[in-house]
Amino acid sequence: MAFLPASDVLPYGDVEQAAGAIAGVARRTPRLESTLLNEQLGCRLRIKAEPLQVTGSFKFRGAYNSIAAIPDEHRAAGVVAYSSGNHAQGVAAAAHLAGIPAAILMPEDAPATKIELTRAWGAEVITFNRYTDNREEMGRDLQAKRGATLIKPYDAVLTMAGQGTLAKEALEDCARDDWQVDAFLCPCGGGGLTAGCATAVEALSSRTQVFPVEPNGFDDTTRSLSAGTLLENDPAARSICDSLLAPTPGDLTFAVNRERTTTGLVVSDDEAMAAMAAAFKYLKLVVEPGGAVALAAVLTGKLPVAGRNLLVVCSGGNTDAGVFAQAIGRAAAQGELT
């Protein structure tokens, strides 16, 4: 299988352009740091806190960038998207702020919080079965019927470019503080966040290693990067990381990521839950399971950390109360929290 060169798929200029498009609408999210956590780990961690983004995840960046680019004559027909939840909210909010209608296809087992908040932004929500329905096909049908613009969750240039603004911001902030980034870690589902961010890293901090992090059973990007070709996940796989369950890397995201990332890392659901508890305790940040996998990789030593400066993305915070209570309750029972 031949892949397009990364520089053709996603030049850094697209990320710069996206930064202009979302400026003043998306938030320049803060980077958080815990002295206690740093001392325990023997490294310096900076957390890019995307739960504090509009809609509680980075997905607003790519969604708003995509919607901002819709030509005037197509805006009235609105947008369509399919999503496990964070992209849904991102598109719903971006459409709301742009004043155009949105119809969102969501898996029926998505966290209730995500479905509710998507509706709260005024979007029409249509549910599907994650394991038996073909969401791409349903999206295309809906798109054709309404003349709406499909906003893809990851495998699209505008989406990837929007997500890349996260790393651009974070690296600019680090540069301002003279803080050399040895490694950049981010959660990886379909690979859009990774692709955008890896592009910004290559342009702004080429010495920095880039690690996409995935949950067990959904390590398609990690295995595909090793194999040099697109591999799929076992359809029987399940994970609590509901935002990272894409079946396979995107054609475009993989073309970028195969050139611009170092290697993939994989964590267990339990490790993701423990990272949620650590974020609760040390950062006072609500992080969802999928949003916590990059932090989990650091906390569990999936890469060498001693003496290094690590920039870690916590990508979202849209989790049900029950899941969050379980994560912090389990850590408390194990004496990790008190």
Added chain:
Amino acid sequence: MAFLPASDVLPYGDVEQAAGAIAGVARRTPRLESTLLNEQLGCRLRIKAEPLQVTGSFKFRGAYNSIAAIPDEHRAAGVVAYSSGNHAQGVAAAAHLAGIPAAILMPEDAPATKIELTRAWGAEVITFNRYTDNREEMGRDLQAKRGATLIKPYDAVLTMAGQGTLAKEALEDCARDDWQVDAFLCPCGGGGLTAGCATAVEALSSRTQVFPVEPNGFDDTTRSLSAGTLLENDPAARSICDSLLAPTPGDLTFAVNRERTTTGLVVSDDEAMAAMAAAFKYLKLVVEPGGAVALAAVLTGKLPVAGRNLLVVCSGGNTDAGVFAQAIGRAAAQGELT
């Protein structure tokens, strides 16, 4: 009872000086906003997110400002403090960063997280009974024995001035965005945060009303402001807001607050817990019960909010997993969270 004039107790210049002393050590915490929450309430809320401060609460500001002012010849003897937990961590962290020893008196029923994190900063923790022991006396004894400097939790100029930097930052940020603040609300225990912030508000935004917010049973400031004299809480009172349980306003804090605040507001423990759940859902921020009372006052309509711009302090996020799980679990059961 005669009180000193507020301008003699705490001139705004002291807050400006504190801002210089803590710059680069304390965090300039972000202000968070939720479009969905704003639309529901029909107002505009900006949340000053102090759980993201070093040690997870605003107390680090006053503690660091106080420790920075200790003369060189007294630094080696270290510092002593008494605190329900947040001031303890603030002093422990500030002492750690200043390289001097700290001994902290903490109530034996303080949240275990707070005791653990205070120890994690290298402080010696000595526990006392909140209802039977006299913490001031124990603090003075310890201070006399060691020659250490006592860092008071609220009734001291350096402490108040440090806490006031919170409002200075927030108001400067609002001014930069041309965002007029109609009302400023902050949690109130002994009144140090209120006094510092009210001083900054008077100097920077004199049209803004200032509301200290207290939990039921610990509304000493609210009642004292009405009466024009210092009143105490019923020693039998209990509240889940462990950070706001001071028995009476301080002499100095009250002298400032009687001139510079509008009126006190009071919320129930249940309302504070519901506000914690709202912060979880809409802000992705971990807020402790006492840290959530100002947000609770807004959410429950304790003051008119329609069409107004409200600057609300969430003052800390140091809560045990069990309490947090209870807050979000209860809201979920009531259909407020899903």
